[in-house]
Amino acid sequence: MGKLFGLIGHPVGHSMSPFMHNDQFANLGIDGHYHAFDVHPKDLEAAIQGIRVLGISGFNITIPHKVNVIQYLDEVDEEAKQIGAVNTVVNKNGKLIGYNTDGKGFVVSLMQLAGDSVLHKKMLLVGAGGAARGIYITLARLGVQHIDIANRTVEKANELIASCSFPITSNALSIIEAEKNLFNYEIIINTTSVGMSPQTGMIPIDLKNMKAGTILSDIIYNPIETKWLKLGRSLGGVVQNGVGMFVGQGALAFELWTGQKPDFKGMEKIVRTQLGGN
Incomplete structure (x- = not known):
């Protein structure tokens, strides 16, 4: 056997x-x-x-x-x-x-798209749950210099930032605050389940203030392309699903x-x- x-x-x-x-x-x-x-x-x-x-x-x-x-x-x-x-x-x-291996798996995927330059890009993490924690800690450990965290509960984002022992600059933001300043980021990562099948009609954060060329990475892989990624693509974003x-x-x-x-x-x-x- x-x-x-x-x-x-x-x-x-x-x-x-x-x-x-x-x-x-x-x-x-x-x-x-x-x-x-x-x-x-x-x-x-x-x-x-x-x-x-x-x-x-x-x-x-x-x-x-x-x-x-x-x-x-x-x-x-x-x-x-x-x-x-x-x-x-x-x-x-x-x-x-x-x-x-969640965080490392994400980083392997992101670096296939963006290369080593990810370490120097300003990032926004949407969500502060378990998936966000793995990705945030792994990126910080690798030496990423700036990651802000947007969450419906700002206190939870602050808790995640405070738990990280690696040197990194981070701010905890409300979703509304992050949406207003989306043009500041080169990479935006959705770590929430918003938009996952069967609730495919929702998006985790509005992208109207995103600048063209921004990398949008969604950890969801079912559906293959979420409504959020479709919106981002239409606005000139470079999109990546969770596969x-x-x-x-x-x-x-x-x-x-x-x-x-x-x-x-x-x-x-x-x-x-x-x-x-x-």
């Missing part, structure tokens, strides 16, 4: 991860299988114990377990500690070690589990195919 890997979340029926990882196991000749497990929050501790007993080799953690799972692990990587959330776990000889981040975090997790680099383009292709995009 081959090695078993998986995803723990609630719900997980929509996940593209099994398609992506199982395709790579087959292409690389790895005797492994990836399965999505729907685990209710009240059953999380029992599920982690089950993983130990069954000897599952590695797994991803998704909403709503990324923070709560930490207490059941044996060890947590330093960057995941800083972020305060885990999305990847490696079973190393019975020891469960937690990592966070790259999703594939990036998955590729990094795959390498942690297997020690092998997967085919990034192949992973991206199968996700786009499953989503009906191109």
Whole structure:
């Protein structure tokens, strides 16, 4: 019997991860299988114990377990500690070690579009939740010099800024304040779920004051192009959906589990195919 890997979340029926990882196991000749497990929050501790007993080799953690799972692990990587959330776990000889590849996955995707120059661009992060935290901390750790955070609750944005131990200039803004000053930014990143299927008619922040050429990055990948990205494209923005981040975090997790680099383009292709995009 081959090695078993998986995803723990609630719900997980929509996940593209099994398609992506199982395709790579087959292409690389790895005797492994990836399965999505729907685990209710009240059953999380029992599920982690089950993983130990069954000897599952590695797994991803998704909403709503990324923070709560930490207490059941044996060890947590330093960057995941800083972020305060885990999305990847490696079973190393019975020891469960937690990592966070979300932020790095996003950065890999963003740098494919903008190159190393991202470190010197003024950015706006929309949202201050778990996804924003991973992206903000990772970008700050890499040396990005200026990231403002806009959130419906400004206090939450301030809390995220205060939690970062890396040197960076940041301001906490209301959505309205950020909209008025959107022309100041070269990269705008939506880290919220606003605009995600099935509520595709909403946008996280208005773009009327955006300058042409601004990079708009949305971590949502379903739909492939949100209403927000369509609006941004019509106003001269350079748009990027969440497929790259999703594939990036998955590729990094795959390498942690297997020690092998997967085919990034192949992973991206199968996700786009499953989503009906191109």
